[in-house]
Amino acid sequence: xxxxxxxxxxxxxxxxxxxxxxxxxxxxxxxxxxxxxxxxxxxxxxxxxxxxxxxxxxxxxxxxxxxxxxxxxxxxxxxxxxxxxxxxxxxxxxxxxxxxxxxxxxxxxxxxxxxxxxxxxxxxxxxxxxxxxxxxxxxxxxxxxxxxxxxxxxxxxxxxxxxxxxxxxxxxxxxxxxxxxxxxxxxxx
Amino acid sequence: xxxxxxxxxxxxxxxxxxxxxxxxxxxxxxxxxxxxxxxxxxxxxxxxxxxxxxxxxxxxxxxxxxxxxxxxxxxxxxxxxxxxxxxxxxxxxxxxxxxxxxxxxxxxxxxxxxxxxxxxxxxxxxxxxxxxxxxxxxxxxxxxxxxxxxxxxxxxxxxxxxxxxxxxxxxxxxxxxxxxxxxxxxxxx
DNA sequence: CCGCTCATGTAACAGGTTACATGATTTA
DNA sequence: TAAATCATGTAACCTGTTACATGAGCGG
Numbered sequence: 326x327x328x329x330x331x332x333x334x335x336x337x338x339x340x341x342x343x344x345x346x347x348x349x350x351x352x353x354x355x356x357x358x359x360x361x362x363x364x365x366x367x368x369x370x371x372x373x374x375x376x377x378x379x380x381x382x383x384x385x386x387x388x389x390x391x392x393x394x395x396x397x398x399x400x401x402x403x404x405x406x407x408x409x410x411x412x413x414x415x416x417x418x419x420x421x422x423x424x425x426x427x428x429x430x431x432x433x434x435x436x437x438x439x440x441x442x443x444x445x446x447x448x449x450x451x452x453x454x455x456x457x458x459x460x461x462x463x464x465x466x467x468x469x470x471x472x473x474x475x476x477x478x479x480x481x482x483x484x485x486x487x488x489x490x491x492x493x494x495x496x497x498x499x500x501x502x503x504x505x506x507x508x509x510x511x512x513x514x
Numbered sequence: 515x516x517x518x519x520x521x522x523x524x525x526x527x528x529x530x531x532x533x534x535x536x537x538x539x540x541x542x543x544x545x546x547x548x549x550x551x552x553x554x555x556x557x558x559x560x561x562x563x564x565x566x567x568x569x570x571x572x573x574x575x576x577x578x579x580x581x582x583x584x585x586x587x588x589x590x591x592x593x594x595x596x597x598x599x600x601x602x603x604x605x606x607x608x609x610x611x612x613x614x615x616x617x618x619x620x621x622x623x624x625x626x627x628x629x630x631x632x633x634x635x636x637x638x639x640x641x642x643x644x645x646x647x648x649x650x651x652x653x654x655x656x657x658x659x660x661x662x663x664x665x666x667x668x669x670x671x672x673x674x675x676x677x678x679x680x681x682x683x684x685x686x687x688x689x690x691x692x693x694x695x696x697x698x699x700x701x702x703x
Numbered sequence: 704c705c706g707c708t709c710a711t712g713t714a715a716c717a718g719g720t721t722a723c724a725t726g727a728t729t730t731a
Numbered sequence: 732t733a734a735a736t737c738a739t740g741t742a743a744c745c746t747g748t749t750a751c752a753t754g755a756g757c758g759g
Binding site: 362 | 736737738739740741
């Protein structure tokens with residue numbers, strides 16, 4: 326049940342509409358958690374009912390009206406409780422890994438295509454995270470920012486996201502090299 | 515619906531019982547996918563009904579009887595199809611990241627405890643993966659093995675698992691350092 | 704004799720995904 | 732004028748988790 330806490334954590338940075346949150350959770354800009362828009366809307370409704378967030382309507386003329394949410398006191402203490410609770414470690418679940426696991430029994434060319442796609446995707450995310458990090462620290466050095474900045478949570482999670490995607494990209498490229506060398510070595514088959 | 519393909523991929527290495535598979539998927543020894551024992555048993559039943567795997571009973575005297583499964587021809591072609599199908603990229607979903615995202619609003623000490631626990635867990639996995647990799651390549655060097663070994667799929671996924679856990683450990687330790695330095699700097703708060 | 708491992712499941716529930724629905728405005 | 736973006740949801744379905752059930756042998 327961590328989606329609700331992920332939403333609370335995302336709302337720590339200010340007021341956001343369901344739409345804004347949904348978008349960042351869907352595209353992975355909220356790089357610490359992923360969720361479908363429908364999930365986010367549903368969770369917001371539940372959070373408001375439970376009094377953990379409060380929404381206020383904003384009337385817009387050239388856009389549909391929207392509701393902006395902020396975390397309440399009760400919401401903050403929920404986050405505290407959640408932080409204290411011990412967690413089961415999160416596991417990897419990745420289609421691409423399943424495919425590579427079967428590498429010796431499936432078509433290598435197809436696999437290489439998929440690996441290349443993923444490598445490109447990873448690079449896109451790397452660039453995005455780089456930009457986000459630079460934006461957060463401004464003109465300070467990373468060390469300076471982490472020592473004295475006043476909102477380092479998102480920076481730290483973004484760093485993990487960056488390292489993760491770099492790992493993805495490097496592994497994909499290495500795997501591609503290995504598969505290609507083997508194809509050259511002992512024929513297509 | 516990748517659990518079924520993960521099970522198929524795991525069965526490429528030989529015959530296994532439901533119990534053996536369930537254990538490795540649960541503990542993450544099958545480091546490319548995670549699943550509960552109950553899920554594995556259910557999936558095996560479905561796979562057998564669909565003719566993608568075949569089971570044979572093995573009578574044991576001092577142990578309950580068991581059923582060993584192997585992949586059928588139909589199963590192999592299913593794996594091929596799956597490999598060719600494009601996938602949606604897998605996203606991170608990690609409680610610990612949610613907690614760090616909220617780092618500036620929750621108790622730092624509690625967070626550090628959780629980070630330390632995770633770092634230890636990551637190190638345990640690193641050691642496990644190291645052993646597994648060494649076991650797979652035997653006395654060959656890694657390069658030699660990847661070039662000429664006859665079952666490199668599990669080796670490659672294990673490499674990704676290793677890098678992932680190293681990333682986890684390093685990030686946890688770095689985050690701990692950052693949080694501790696800040697606590698020293700401007701008092702407990 | 705108590706708890707662990709081997710061995711396989713069922714059932715209820717919580718969480719996540721996909722499809723559908725609506726409707727205005729800005730951009731190409 | 733067609734597509735993308737803003738904005739918010741409902742409903743059906745599939746997947747994953749937790750709890751429960753059973754039973755025999757092995758090690759301390």
